[in-house]
Amino acid sequence: MVGKDQVKRFTESAERVGATVAHYGTLEDAADFIARTAVGKTLVPQTALTDKFQLWSLLEAAGVEVHAGSFRDAGQLPGAGVTFCNFAMADTGTVVLDSTSEDIRLATTIPEVHFVLLDPTKILPDNLAAVDPMNRLYEGSEPRFVAYITGPSRTADIERVLTIGCHGPRQLHILLVPDVSDDLLEI
Amino acid sequence: MAATADFKKSVENALAKPKLSEALHLFGDAYLIARENAFRGLDFDQLRTELAAIKDDVRERRKELLAQFIANAEAAGSKVFVAKDTREANDYVVNLAKQKNAGLIAKSKSMVSEEAHLNKALAAAGVRAAETDLGEWIVQLAGQRPSHLVMPAIHMFKEEVAELFSKEIGEPLEADIRTLVNAARKQLRKDYFAADIGLTGANFLVAETGGIGLVTNEGNARLCATLPKVHVVFAGIHKLVRNIEDAVKITRLLPRNATGQLLTSYVTWIRGAVPTPGNDKEQHIVLIDGGREALYESPVCRDALRCIQCGACANVCPVYQTVGGHVFGSIYISAIGIILTAFYEGLDKAKEITRACIGCRSCTAVCPANIDLEEIILHLRQQVTNEYGMGLVKNITFKAVMRNRALFHNMVKAASKLQKPVTQQKEGQPATRVIRHLPMHFMDKDLTQWRDLPAVAPRSFRDLFADIDQKIDQPRYRVGFFVGCGADFVYPEVGVSLVKVLNHLGVEVVFPNAQNCCGIPALYAGDTETGVELAKQNVKAFYEADVDYVLCVCPTCTMGVKRDFVERLVDDPIWSQRAVSLSEKTMDAAAFLENVLKASDLLTATSAARVTYHDSCHLKRGNDVWQEPRTLLQASGYQLEEMKNSDRCCGFGGTYSFLSHPQISRQIAGDKVESIMATGVKTVAMDCPGCMIMVGGSMGKADSTVRCAHTMELLAEAITGRQ
Numbered sequence: 001m002v003g004k005d006q007v008k009r010f011t012e013s014a015e016r017v018g019a020t021v022a023h024y025g026t027l028e029d030a031a032d033f034i035a036r037t038a039v040g041k042t043l044v045p046q047t048a049l050t051d052k053f054q055l056w057s058l059l060e061a062a063g064v065e066v067h068a069g070s071f072r073d074a075g076q077l078p079g080a081g082v083t084f085c086n087f088a089m090a091d092t093g094t095v096v097l098d099s100t101s102e103d104i105r106l107a108t109t110i111p112e113v114h115f116v117l118l119d120p121t122k123i124l125p126d127n128l129a130a131v132d133p134m135n136r137l138y139e140g141s142e143p144r145f146v147a148y149i150t151g152p153s154r155t156a157d158i159e160r161v162l163t164i165g166c167h168g169p170r171q172l173h174i175l176l177v178p179d180v181s182d183d184l185l186e187i
Numbered sequence: 188m189a190a191t192a193d194f195k196k197s198v199e200n201a202l203a204k205p206k207l208s209e210a211l212h213l214f215g216d217a218y219l220i221a222r223e224n225a226f227r228g229l230d231f232d233q234l235r236t237e238l239a240a241i242k243d244d245v246r247e248r249r250k251e252l253l254a255q256f257i258a259n260a261e262a263a264g265s266k267v268f269v270a271k272d273t274r275e276a277n278d279y280v281v282n283l284a285k286q287k288n289a290g291l292i293a294k295s296k297s298m299v300s301e302e303a304h305l306n307k308a309l310a311a312a313g314v315r316a317a318e319t320d321l322g323e324w325i326v327q328l329a330g331q332r333p334s335h336l337v338m339p340a341i342h343m344f345k346e347e348v349a350e351l352f353s354k355e356i357g358e359p360l361e362a363d364i365r366t367l368v369n370a371a372r373k374q375l376r377k378d379y380f381a382a383d384i385g386l387t388g389a390n391f392l393v394a395e396t397g398g399i400g401l402v403t404n405e406g407n408a409r410l411c412a413t414l415p416k417v418h419v420v421f422a423g424i425h426k427l428v429r430n431i432e433d434a435v436k437i438t439r440l441l442p443r444n445a446t447g448q449l450l451t452s453y454v455t456w457i458r459g460a461v462p463t464p465g466n467d468k469e470q471h472i473v474l475i476d477g478g479r480e481a482l483y484e485s486p487v488c489r490d491a492l493r494c495i496q497c498g499a500c501a502n503v504c505p506v507y508q509t510v511g512g513h514v515f516g517s518i519y520i521s522a523i524g525i526i527l528t529a530f531y532e533g534l535d536k537a538k539e540i541t542r543a544c545i546g547c548r549s550c551t552a553v554c555p556a557n558i559d560l561e562e563i564i565l566h567l568r569q570q571v572t573n574e575y576g577m578g579l580v581k582n583i584t585f586k587a588v589m590r591n592r593a594l595f596h597n598m599v600k601a602a603s604k605l606q607k608p609v610t611q612q613k614e615g616q617p618a619t620r621v622i623r624h625l626p627m628h629f630m631d632k633d634l635t636q637w638r639d640l641p642a643v644a645p646r647s648f649r650d651l652f653a654d655i656d657q658k659i660d661q662p663r664y665r666v667g668f669f670v671g672c673g674a675d676f677v678y679p680e681v682g683v684s685l686v687k688v689l690n691h692l693g694v695e696v697v698f699p700n701a702q703n704c705c706g707i708p709a710l711y712a713g714d715t716e717t718g719v720e721l722a723k724q725n726v727k728a729f730y731e732a733d734v735d736y737v738l739c740v741c742p743t744c745t746m747g748v749k750r751d752f753v754e755r756l757v758d759d760p761i762w763s764q765r766a767v768s769l770s771e772k773t774m775d776a777a778a779f780l781e782n783v784l785k786a787s788d789l790l791t792a793t794s795a796a797r798v799t800y801h802d803s804c805h806l807k808r809g810n811d812v813w814q815e816p817r818t819l820l821q822a823s824g825y826q827l828e829e830m831k832n833s834d835r836c837c838g839f840g841g842t843y844s845f846l847s848h849p850q851i852s853r854q855i856a857g858d859k860v861e862s863i864m865a866t867g868v869k870t871v872a873m874d875c876p877g878c879m880i881m882v883g884g885s886m887g888k889a890d891s892t893v894r895c896a897h898t899m900e901l902l903a904e905a906i907t908g909r910q
Contacts, residue, residue: 013449017448017449017452070464076376076377076380077373077376091449092449092450094450094454100461100462101462102413102461102462102463102464103464105409105413105461106413109406109409109410109413110376110410127435127438127439127450128432128435128436130435131431131432131435134431134435134456135430135431138395138396138398138431138456138458141259141262141263141397141459142263142459143263143264143458143459143460143461143462144263144398144456144457144458144459144461145412145455145456145457145458145461146455146456147409147453147454147455147456148450148453148454148455148456149452149453150449150450150451150452150453150454151452152452153404153405153406153452153453154404154405154452155321155322155368155404155405156338156404156446157320157321157322157325157338157339157340157405158321158325158340158343158345158348158364158367158368159210159343159344159345159364160210160214160217160338160341161364163364163365163368165368165369165372166321166368166371166372166404166405166406166407167319167372167375167376167405167406167407167410168405168406168409168410168452168453169406
């Protein structure tokens with residue numbers, strides 16, 4: 001069981017780098033927030049957890065414009081992406097997504113806004129604690145793409161002034177929802 | 188040797204445009220604060236020791252680990268090519284582009300591709316390379332090269348960027364950073380989608396998984412790896428790590444030390460040709476030696492390959508902050524750049540920047556891989572001297588004069604008489620002798636234009652010592668005094684003060700007359716031969732003196748005795764043993780007073796004067812002494828008021844400020860003067876005669892009411908009252 005302190009630490013770390021973190025009682029509540037915040041086409045890649053919770057239907061019911069069809073046809077700057085994640089790290093406010101499926105990669109790289117659904121039980125204390133699940137993800141010899149995401153895309157390449165939203169999402173919203181999954185290998 | 192005309196010109200050009208230097212100073216100050224916050228709660232020294240151990244193990248097992256990486260990457264569907272040099276690496280990518288009929292490659296940041304001049308090779312084959320890292324894109328549009336490892340366009344201003352972007356995009360853009368970033372976002376997005384090949388670098392090559400790791404902030408590497416059908420990884424072989432845990436440990440240091448971030452926005456772990464629906468994704472990994480194997484094989488320089496490319500050695504470097512990365516660097520810049528340039532591009536390309544290092548060791552102190560950059564640069568400077576000579580003045584001074592102690596000391600005496608017509612007493616400071624203007628062009632045209640030079644004292648310390656009557660009945664210790672040239676001939680009062688303080692605390696001072704210069708000036712100029720000869724003279728003198736400790740009042744001499752004598756005499760068993768024994772009992776006077784004598788418990792707080800303290804490079808970063816002089820001064824009653832960046836170099840650097848790069852020295856000294864004046868304090872304490880020459884001389888021109896004194900002088904004055 002993840003202590004309140006760890007959730008608090010995660011929240012502080014993530015907010016410090018410009019992400020938002022909020023608690024929702026149910027996925028429906030979270031979908032509601034997404035519907036109010038997302039603008040335009042929303043990429044929702046199909047995964048074990050989206051199937052399990054029928055996330056597409058939930059989002060559509062809440063009024064989100066879920067993109068159907070190939071994500072590569074969603075335009076070069078689609079509105080939003082919605083994903084679950086494998087686990088998170090409290091010390092840096094990072095969410096970790098096994099993004100081997102191209103749809104997850106596209107939904108988390110090209111949209112303006114990225115929404116991540118995270119079960120707080122998946123928050124690990126730090127990146128050293130994440131080594132074990134990482135090693136498990138890399139067992140065998142299958143191709144694999146794992147993304148650590150810490151806040152929105154940023155740059156300081158012009159006059160060293162921190163500017164948000166260079167090539168990746170301009171906003172990162174982390175939605176804490178209980179009872180989704182405690183399996184670190186599941187997304 | 189003075190710099191060549193071309194290099195000198197580039198330094199002058201940089202100095203003529205102070206805007207860049209101002210920006211780099213602001214950045215340097217902000218960096219230190221951000222970094223300190225990022226490491227709060229962590230033990231930096233422990234982390235970097237651990238990282239060094241990882242990298243050293245990788246070096247030793249690199250063949251086995253490389254084979255393991257290749258086997259695992261191939262098992263995941265990657266094609267791996269090992270290129271012996273950058274040309275082979277370029278050829279591979281050019282051929283691949285031809286094979287795929289590729290017209291456009293979207294690139295994320297890869298320093299090794301800069302090293303290989305890959306874009307040029309691609310252009311020659313009719314393939315356009317689109318840099319997508321914002322900084323790299325700016326530099327590419329400007330037709331320049333990066334001036335910083337992490338922030339390639341740190342030398343550019345938003346107005347210049349607006350002009351470049353407006354021209355490229357074809358619409359007028361305001362010089363507003365947000366507008367410019369948005370414009371780049373839109374424009375480059377087209378390239379990711381249109382590109383046939385995406386090329387990334389790699390921060391790690393993980394042997395155990397066969398995957399790579401990318402540490403980025405903008406998100407462009409993920410797009411380059413994802414959108415095009417072919418992903419090329421372009422990386423140096425030194426990026427190998429054993430496993431994910433090693434890589435994670437690097438990520439704990441890299442962003443913190445690079446930009447003060449706890450972690451970058453993205454760390455991306457990619458193994459194999461990750462599937463792309465409807466397409467056969469390919470991943471090609473090009474691993475480049477290009478001089479790295481030779482560097483691994485160099486026992487003196489190989490630690491440089493521990494580098495994780497955080498760029499911190501530039502952020503803290505006073506020379507970099509003064510002239511920027513285009514002058515102080517080649518493909519790779521600043522301290523690490525000197526070493527990599529020597530190995531990747533050749534010693535000839537590195538010779539000017541090797542001499543441009545002032546030797547302040549701030550890079551060594553900040554390095555997350557525990558690389559003693561300054562020591563490696565010193566070694567390279569010796570090679571440069573062997574290859575290209577060190578110039579006439581240094582040649583005569585070191586080889587003909589300094590090795591012969593009697594001749595050297597007689598010449599100094601003669602100089603003290605000859606200088607009389609140009610010395611000038613400073614008002615209100617009867618004890619100080621300064622040269623305000625030199626009557627002729629001597630060595631360099633502007634030696635006294637911006638600072639006073641101290642005159643040679645009428646009587647050297649060795650002459651004065653003979654007259655000192657040490658009345659100690661039962662001495663607690665007998666210590667040898669290694670005076671060093673600065674305190675012997677320029678500031679003998681420092682030595683006299685030390686004797687006073689030591690006698691007061693019941694310690695007897697022995698002065699072996701056969702001692703000579705520590706040899707560091709010769710060694711820093713790359714003259715090892717003279718260094719060895721001087722080491723022997725001094726080791727002999729102090730071996731025969733048979734004392735409990737040996738004290739220095741110059742931290743560069745301390746480093747010479749403690750570190751360099753041992754290294755210089757390592758090949759001879761008898762000399763080596765004596766050098767080690769001398770090394771073990773040698774320390775800075777302040778360290779002896781506080782750590783051996785516990786003098787702060789014995790001194791009386793008799794003075795109430797305000798002082799500010801300047802940390803000498805070699806005292807703090809060469810001998811790890813910085814708290815001791817502060818404690819001693821405070822125990823004597825002095826009110827300590829810290830200046831900004833107290834441990835930033837004063838610009839002296841020995842012959843650097845006279846012969847090699849006086850103009851760079853001048854700028855660095857100017858920063859120090861500013862910090863001192865901002866405190867409003869009228870006394871600056873320090874523990875190095877070299878710093879006294881530089882700070883004293885520069886302050887003399889800026890505000891002659893500020894006094895520069897050695898800590899030993901101030902301690903002696905607190906004991907006996909200022910005379």
